[in-house]
Amino acid sequence: MLIREETENDFAAITALLASAFETAPHSQQTEHLIVDALRKSGQLTLSLIAEQDNELVGCIAFSPVKINGKHCDWYGLGPVAVNPDRQGMGIGSELIQSGIRHLRAEDAHGCVVLGEPDYYSRFGFAPLPDLKLEGVPDQYFMARPLIDEIPSGKVDYDPAFYIEPNA
Template identity: 40%
Template sequence: MLIRTEAPADILAIDRLLKSVFETEAEADLVMTLRENGHLTLSLVACTDEGEVVGHLLFSPVTIEGDDLSWQGLAPLAVAKAYQGKGIAAALVEEAFSTLPEFGYPACVVLGDPQYYGRFQFKPAADYGLHCQWEVPPGAFQVRSLTEYSVAEQLAGRKGLVEYCPEFNGL
């Protein structure tokens, strides 16, 4: 399995993957729109030895109370159904967590299952006074530092609303 940055030749394969994994085409449309609008910070793919794209992970910018702190939002994360449960999603996430800090991105947020994302050291964002722009179940909105500095140290007393790129409002 090869984990690498998306290439232009991967765009249609990513689109097909997202449409096959999610119930609607909303995530595929979101990724395409983020890409077209230049709001794609990091897009990774997992490929088989034959070059088939079987996993995808995307990060895009988020703001805290309107301030750009270079934080990122993880969404979406997808693995082809035939390849789920084989550690591909974890490999994508770990690769991203080693890559993002190299480019100066100190932390990220995710909206998802706390049990699943907890294994990647995500913590409830509410513990740091952060909340999502949408109404979500308790604990579903989570945050994680990507550097040696804790989330609290990075926030330096800031708290409040975390907003994703406007493209997410169409979901």
């Protein structure tokens, strides 16, 4: 499997993969492909990696800056991450997450947050931090992974792209 940064030639395949992967996801509004597109268009898609197997795009992951207490502070949001439904459970998502964290660390990022399943993301060092909050979300589903010793506290805000309404 090859993990690499996206290129313009990957955009349509990423859109299709995101739509397919989240089509039946219970906690999704099926806007993930719109989110990535909006982040890309606004210049806020910090890192977009894809996984290829046999020259086929089988997974993707996106990272974008988040604000803490209204300020950018070198923290990033992980998401969305998606794997082709017929390739899930094969470690592709894990490889994408680990590769993304390595990229962030190499760029001197201070930390990363994710909204997701605790049992899954805790394997990558994510955990709820009592002083870091995402409004309207139960604490156990909003997790962070500090990449430096200094951990901020306060309210986290994702890019406006994450608040796209379905069929908008």
